[in-house]
Amino acid sequence: MSTNPFNTAGVQLHVLVDGVPLLEQSAMLISNITVESQLFLPSLCEIELVDSGQGVLLENGLVAGVLIEIRAISGEDIIGVPLFSGQVESIELRFDHTAGVRSVVRAYDLAHKMLHGRKTTGFPLSLYSEIVEAIGLEHGIATLAEPTEVPYTMVVQSNESDWDFIVRLAREVGYVTFISIDPAVGLPSLYWGLMAPAETAPPPVGVELSPRAIVIGDDGLISLRATVSGSGLTASASTRGWDQSLAIPAIGEGPTIGDASANVLLPVELATELGGPTAQLVSLERIAENEAATEAASVGLGFRLAGSYSNIEAIVRGNPFLMPNSAISISKAGVLTGEYTVTSSTHTFEPRSFGYRTQIMCAGYEDRTLMGLQGAAESTFKLNGVYPAIVTDVEDPEFLGRVLLSFPWLSETFVSTWARVVQQGAGEGLGMQIMPEPTDEVLVAFENGQLDSPYVLGGLYSADRLGAVPAAELIEGTTMVRAFTSREGHQLLFNDNPDDSSLTIQTTFGASCIVRLSPETGISITTIEGQPIIINSDAEVTVNSEGAVVINASEVTLSGEGAVEINGADVSITAEGAVEITTEGAITLTGSDINLASEGSVSIEADMISLVAGEINIAGGIVSLGA
Known part of the structure; x- marks a missing residue:
């Protein structure tokens, strides 16, 4: 027989509205109280009251928006153990001829605040734990986020609710998240961190049995189903990525780590025994940005994979200490004797039938409820295909030719991380280098559909932004x-x-x-407009033509620091005006014959003229030689 006071039929669940207990006559009308709590989900509380006069809700202030608490009260303990703290979100009326009129109040814990609406925003150069703390602060929720070690260049909340976003981050690194309640003061807070180790469970021995110790055959245990399975397990898990700064693959590996310690092989040992030491689960759910990120994601994948290792389902007499993320021990269970961590609990109070009962499940990181089955498909917002974007900045601080992008169709404020631009023929020291400019419209694709990893495929024209050529x-x-x-x-x-x-x-x-x-x-x-044509060369400039070479200009100047040579079969110099040959040195005319002809006079002037020849003939009508 257990001496645990919460394994007795005398325990009751009490309702407080804005800190005030229900009216005594109203509390007598309660037909059912159900509190469902689960890792990764908001806790739900449903209160059903017999309400033939349909006035019990207003009498107690049970309207949408009020805060309610559920406490388990036993014996002389008038404070009790807190089970739930949250806010009424809906009110329902039920009727049938057997049970009559019943009013139902449905409330959710503070996590529901993070489920209202979706948004897209970026967190540059951040740790996951810093992001969670910022979101908790934004919603006014006290937050305990276990520190993470990997800083990310940009973490994007991609059209997700705040709750779905922090759940995604938790699953990626092997953490859990939920709203926990401090049993001492009853205050709720957001927990984001590692699952409570199963080995912290209390031993099933002692004068007074711990409320978190379950013994097969104990009168507090109504039913139990325990399973350990190695089906589908692999010895290790791996995630993959691409390091854009180094242009190399990033590969992370982690062992299959379980959350239970039964008297059988541990998950990694069982997986090795059944599937061999090299069996590995490779996930492409997320492409990480570097090796540190892939290592963190691989550890998280190993935790999730081990979730299929054990599954415990138990129903016990009402026990408010059995809550998600609490470690329990199971004894007298043969090879399944061991420690496990609770992942979900349902506390049901029906005063007119069985009283108070608690149902728990220990299922690792895997959600095996119908809700979990519905959400088994990947929930992360994926951007598959191509999308338009606007360039906002091209001043890449690392000078890698990247740009920042905005997506006006998605968010008015979100700006991407630095995105690489596809360049035709790109390679080391080669390829085109054509960069878009701020305000340009471009077409973008996302690596693995992840908003935090865009690539610019090219630019786009539109009716408002036409090309230069019609x-x-x-x-x-x-x-x-x-x-x-x-x-x-x-x-x-x-x-x-x-x-x-x-x-x-x-x-x-x-x-x-x-x-x-x-x-x-x-x-x-x-x-055009007086622009010159200039040809500069450190070596020879050669112009070859099998036809004529024609140079027409208002003035033509040939200059050379050395000799200037004009060679041709025939050389003809023609001018409409005078021809002037000037030199500071001698002028030499050499030819088989030299003819000077003029329709006018020929004048030769010099300080001295010397004519030397074998024979000199001077002929003319009048020849005058004198000074």
Whole structure:
């Protein structure tokens, strides 16, 4: 026989509304009180009262929004043990000819505050525990978040409620979360941390049996079903990722760690025995950003995997000490004797039938209720496919060619982490490098559908943001023109029109310099508004042509720091005006014959003229030699 006072039929559940007990005559009308509590879920309290006059709720102030408490009272203990603290969310009326009219009040603990609405926001350079503390503070809930060690570049709450978000973070690293109640003062707080170790359960020995010790055959135990299974277990778990800063894979591994210590093999030992030491579960549920993040996620995956190792379901006489995250011991259970951690509890009080009973489940990190089955599919908001975004910043602090993005269709305030930009032919020292600019619309895809890991695939045009070349010119039955235009109007134009086929390079939309290559007209270089054409070279400049080379200009100047040579089969110099040859040195004319001809006079002036030849002939109508 147990001496635990809460394993007796005399225990009752009392209701307090805003700290005040129900009226005595109203408490007599209670037909059922149910408190359901489970890791990762808000606790639910349902109170059913016989209400033939339909006035008991108003008499006691039981309306939506009021705070209620449920306490287990035994003997002379008028304070009792707190089971529930929360807020009324709904009121219901039931009727049937057997039970008559009943009023039902349904309340949820403080976690319900974090389930109202969804949002998208980012937490840059944060620890998961810091994020949870910030969310708890935002909702005015006292929070105990066990510290995590891995800082993340950006953690994104992706169109999720605050509760779903912190649950996702907890599951990823092998933590649990729920609203716990301090048994001493009855105050609720948000717990986010490791599951209570099963080995902290009290031993099933002593003068007074602990209320968290279950003994097969004890009168406090009504029924029990215990199972340990290695089905589907693997010796280790692994998550994968990609380190963008190093461009290398990130691989984490963790053992299958259980939450129970039965007199049989532990989860990792059982998995090794059944599946072999190399069997491993690889999860791609989340692609982590570096090795530290994959290691943390692998540990969390190992905890969740071990949840299938043991399953305990028990019904006992009312026991308010059996709550989620409390460690219990089971004895006289043969090979299943051991310690386990409670993951869910249902406390039911029916004063007109069996009184107060407690049902518990120890199922590790896996939710095996119908609600858990409904939510078995991945609940994280995934962005599969491609989405439009707006570039907000291109000043990458690490100079890696990344950009920041906003998603106006998703959130007015959310800005992404630094996103890599897809570049054609990208490789070490090669490929295109064309960066979008702030306010540009771009098309984005997300790694593994995760909002915290975007990639920019390319830019987009719209009715308000057209390209520099009108679409009508780009397409005339078929694609005629392909163009690339910079912000300042520098263009590369490929024109496939058979009447004007060409490749054109031009600046400022053709307002200054144009280089045009055409199979019909050749190569043309044009400048506008007085822009010069300058050719500079540290070596030779050679112009070869099988045809003529024509230079037309208002003035032509040939200058050389060394010799200037003009060679040709025939050399002809023609001028409409005078021809002047000036040199500071000698002028030498050499030829087989030299003819000087003029329709006018020929004048030679010098300080001295010397004519030397084998024979000199001077002929003329009049020849004058004198000084």
